Amino acid sequence: MMEYLTSEYDYQFEKKRVFFLIDSKSFYASVESVERGLNPLKSVLVVLSEAENTNGGLILAASPQAKKKYGISNVSRQRDLPAASELIKVPPRMNLYIKRNLQINNIYRTFTDENHLLPYSIDESILDMTKSWHLFGDTPLSVAKRIQKEVRKKTGIYLTVGIGDSPVLAKLALDLEAKKTHNLIGVFHYSDVPKKLWPISNLSSVWSIGKKTELKLNKMGINSIGDLAHTNPYKIRSEMGIIGEQLYALSWGVDRTDLAEKVKTKSNSYSNSQVLPKDYTVKEEIEVVIKEMADQVATRIRSHHKQTTLVSLYIGFSYAAIEEKEESGFKKQLRITPTNDSRMLMKIMTDLFEKYWNNEAIRNIGIDYGDLRNDNYSQLNLFETPKQNIKSQKVNQIIDKVRQKFGITSLMRGVSYSKGGTAIQRSNLVGGHNGGNSYE
């Protein structure tokens, strides 16, 4: 039927593998429920972040019952919450969630080896079980149940599992099926694709397709995944490049990712960003925040023994400035000689800011250090003599050590005590939210 296909897009002999995409159901809310001796599936609980810049509170997670009874969704606002007395509101404890996540991944490690496990986010991991599933049960399904049981027993957390012949099928099984079934497991084989995938017409409900891409596809006359599967892949590729190719493959459930390869290409950038608690207009105050953030991200890359070669500063304007300038802000990036030195990075960032800022009121700041290299050796550079260079490295090392031991508040640079600084208020934050107890 597809006479125009060459072997490049011929999927009929696609290799069948066994992938589990596992997520912890309503993770933060479940952890908090367990900590209170409540059943995560029965509790009515939300995790509410009340950092200064969330303007009254942001819902990070809602338990299944909170969603069902009151229609609360994640990232809704405190002002949208119902005034129900049974609703438990708790502050986030990010460090605890990280700890639980590590514990759960350690359980996964008893079912597959390190190279075939890829933690994907704080509550999702992908496991290549192709070679190991038969050691633990008669069918992949029974193995999935066993993992669920084990994690439930040791941590109280319920798992949702997508099982697929390829990574993307496992992901789709998770998103489209497992969340609705009684046993919290969904299974997608290549042979299920026409029945389970092709009828879907709400394209942006499918992972990797957002609103913009959905619109673009609709304009090409593609209104379902089935339409996508039956469009000439060369046409999609010429209109949408690599993304188009990937979408076409997805419509057939095909994904040739090798986890063992992917595991090696870990994180290549670290960033911090924040919405400021108010509009900032004074240059010195803005620069205090930029310096704090430049310093914090520098601390992070040093702790990973990395140096950055590509730095980027994002400045987001206030609503009023956006309207006036008809621009949302600016992002400037710069290729630099490898460094992880706080002082130098703070200078680079404030220089970038001064060069491009035209007195707009701002509300958003982001700092990103990318294209990371290993910090094996000390790079000489043009701006510091070797002696100075070694000295500032030593200062950095000492600062990092103290921070590791006592937390980042213990040693804020002088700038943070001056007007405008946000680092002290933010120092206990992890991923922008309260860490709870930190640095155990």
Place this chain on the structure above:
DNA sequence: TCTGGGGTCCTAGGACCC
């Protein structure tokens, strides 16, 4: 509607080199 935060990947277009 009055602002969450941390990531990854892709593309276009310009500069520069041989």
Place this chain on the structure above:
DNA sequence: TCTGGGGTCCTAGGACCC
């Protein structure tokens, strides 16, 4: 004399995900 072409690096901007 009337547009060389290929390759690489760089910046900006877009899109998507959890």
